[in-house]
Amino acid sequence: MIPLGRARMVGVLGGMGPAATVDFYGKLVEETAASSDQEHVPVVIWGDPRVPDRSMSLLGRGEDPTPHLRRGIGELRRSGCEVLAVPCNTAHAFVPSLAEEAGLELVSIVEVTAAALAADGVRAAGLLATTGTLRADLYGPALRRHGITPFEPDEPGQHEVMAAIAAVKSGRAGREHGEALAAQARSLAARGAGRVVAACTEVVLALDPAQVPVPVVDPARLLAREVVRVALNAEPARA
Amino acid sequence: MIPLGRARMVGVLGGMGPAATVDFYGKLVEETAASSDQEHVPVVIWGDPRVPDRSMSLLGRGEDPTPHLRRGIGELRRSGCEVLAVPCNTAHAFVPSLAEEAGLELVSIVEVTAAALAADGVRAAGLLATTGTLRADLYGPALRRHGITPFEPDEPGQHEVMAAIAAVKSGRAGREHGEALAAQARSLAARGAGRVVAACTEVVLALDPAQVPVPVVDPARLLAREVVRVALNAEPARA
Structure with a gap:
């Protein structure tokens, strides 16, 4: 059992869309081998669905979501989160540099999937x-x-x-x-x-x-699994 | 359609337990009549599962969860939340006074259910x-x-x-x-x-x-419905 004090708080930049964030949060809970509430990973979800459409912006046809994403990541950092998960693939066009700027460790949905x-x-x-x-x-x-x-x-x-x-x-x-x-x-x-x-x-x-x-x-399942591992400082799972 | 600018940010004090919070978040999304991401209610979920057991504390056999709950509510307030929802019935023994102390409008799971x-x-x-x-x-x-x-x-x-x-x-x-x-x-x-x-x-x-x-x-479904109404400043639903 991982000592509770060692669990790092996970920030979830969600709301893109809300149903997908619910799905990811459910997978995060499922992927945790916990036998009581207290053994779960502490998590803060910033669920701002008002972030402008990421896909439209990438196609040059919509507002830049960067200020919204930066605000959410900043709030997660201020709340004490150390690890960042973003259950929106498209948002990964924007979040790596914002996570670095905020000093959060991004677990990339793209990288975990490719691996x-x-x-x-x-x-x-x-x-x-x-x-x-x-x-x-x-x-x-x-x-x-x-x-x-x-x-x-x-x-x-x-x-x-x-x-x-x-x-x-x-x-x-x-x-x-x-x-x-x-x-x-x-x-x-x-x-x-x-x-x-x-x-x-x-x-x-x-x-x-x-x-x-x-x-x-x-990828949402793979992201949830890796986030739990990173938050609990556990050893990488054997393939 | 409610103008987006009018939506009040909802703080969810969750993690008690995590699966119940996932369930509540899903109901919150379902109870929102939205046709795009951007029309959903903005929400911040503070999911700290390390809050000491509420029931044990009420029975005089466990640690007082108040400091954990106060911290979570304070973080939600600092993040800009105005409305508070707590998808844990037992925690309602503690949260009304803490919500008042923080200046958050609590939508009580007990009151919505009784009504x-x-x-x-x-x-x-x-x-x-x-x-x-x-x-x-x-x-x-x-x-x-x-x-x-x-x-x-x-x-x-x-x-x-x-x-x-x-x-x-x-x-x-x-x-x-x-x-x-x-x-x-x-x-x-x-x-x-x-x-x-x-x-x-x-x-x-x-x-x-x-x-x-x-x-x-x-009660979780009733709470989700009322929280959406309060956050969007909508008229009460007809019974």
């Missing part, structure tokens, strides 16, 4: 992500560093992905959105992807892995 | 709660003010309830714990309770309302 794929011997991975994440090539460098080739949907397919993400964010995701995501995932698998990465925290909420012929990787 | 029962014309309500909540008579005054008689399990029944709550907190709740809670709920209904109140945020996670012959009231 997990590499540990599994994956050579090609399909990405279901926002158009902002793809255009900013957030996953490309980390994947290529591990010798993994990223695949993404074609343009009409990417429109389907974005429509599904918007449906989840609006609370009106239906069966058709899950099926559209599964169709894109199958297409990526058919092109040779050994894994499909649900590289948007909303995709995870609508995609049924049972409808995809290759394993679907959930 | 909802009264609006439904309930005259007798059974309580599935921690022994601390029952001994401190947290629900009694609010219910009696509305002319509602509270019922609680007998002593062996209350032991069953506490065992189920402990199982949820330790992440090892099974079918037998849900059935034990349902048996106590049925016994309260048999004694004349028109509603069973799942007056501990862990009870909600293990009790299946379909196994109870009277409606099961979820």
Whole structure:
């Protein structure tokens, strides 16, 4: 058992979107081997859903979310957080430099995912992500560093992905959105992807892995697992 | 649509336990009629699971959680929160005075539940709660003010309830714990309770309302609904 005093406080920059933050917080609790409240990781969640759309900003069509993100990270730092988790893939276009500026240790959803794929011997991975994440090539460098080739949907397919993400964010995701995501995932698998990465925290909420012929990787789950390890100063898990 | 600028920031004093806080946060998101991230209520969650056990303290057998609770409320205030929600019934033995001290508007899980029962014309309500909540008579005054008689399990029944709550907190709740809670709920209904109140945020996670012959009231859901209304300065919902 890790002595309680050693647990580092985790700051979660959330609200992007709120349902994805709820999902991540649930995974954080699930990934903690605790037998009482008191053994859980202390966490502060800054859930400001008013952060301007990250994907639109990356496409040059919307307000810069940086001031909002900087404020949230600053508040988490002031509250005593030492470790930062951001359960929004697209926001990783902005947060690494802001975390460094604030002196917080960012556990990057991109890096933990690339490392997990590499540990599994994956050579090609399909990405279901926002158009902002793809255009900013957030996953490309980390994947290529591990010798993994990223695949993404074609343009009409990417429109389907974005429509599904918007449906989840609006609370009106239906069966058709899950099926559209599964169709894109199958297409990526058919092109040779050994894994499909649900590289948007909303995709995870609508995609049924049972409808995809290759394993679907959930970066939010991997992030939660690594955050618990880092917060408790535990040894890295064996692959 | 409520103008975004008018939304008041909600502070959630959580972590007691963590799974119940995840559940409450999910209900807060569900209870918001939002069609994009940006229309959701801004929220900060202080999730310190290291707060000493509230029930044990109320029974005179554990450390006073007040300093931990005061710190969390203070941090929420400093972060700019104006409205306070505490998804832990037992903690309501401590938080009203601390919220007042910090200048935060507490939306009390006890008061919203008593008001909802009264609006439904309930005259007798059974309580599935921690022994601390029952001994401190947290629900009694609010219910009696509305002319509602509270019922609680007998002593062996209350032991069953506490065992189920402990199982949820330790992440090892099974079918037998849900059935034990349902048996106590049925016994309260048999004694004349028109509603069973799942007056501990862990009870909600293990009790299946379909196994109870009277409606099961979820205070966490009622709290989430009222918090959204207060944060958005909306008119009270019609009963």
